[in-house]
Amino acid sequence: MNKKRFDREICITLLYEKHLELAANGENRYPRRSDFSEEQVVAIKAYLGPWPRALEAAQIKPPQCKAKRKEKTS
DSSP: OOOOOOOHHHHHHHHHHHHHHHHHTTOOSOOOGGGSOHHHHHHHHHHHOSHHHHHHHTTSSOOOOHHHHHHHHO
16 A cells, blocks of 8 residues: 655645635635545644644644633633
8 A cells, every 4th residue: 555655844735735725716714624634634733733733834824822822721
């Protein structure tokens, strides 16, 4: 079986290309986990962290300030 190799850059590219594809189709939303295969989601989360942080790493979503993040977890 030929398994595709992922790295940080490939994961960022996957997210960014999906974002561009959604925008081209007139959808005004961030890429969701359901837009990707299970293998791609696992790789993205492994290299970039939780989904919101992955979107931030790909510069799709503006970074959330640390104080706001702490507030949500408390």
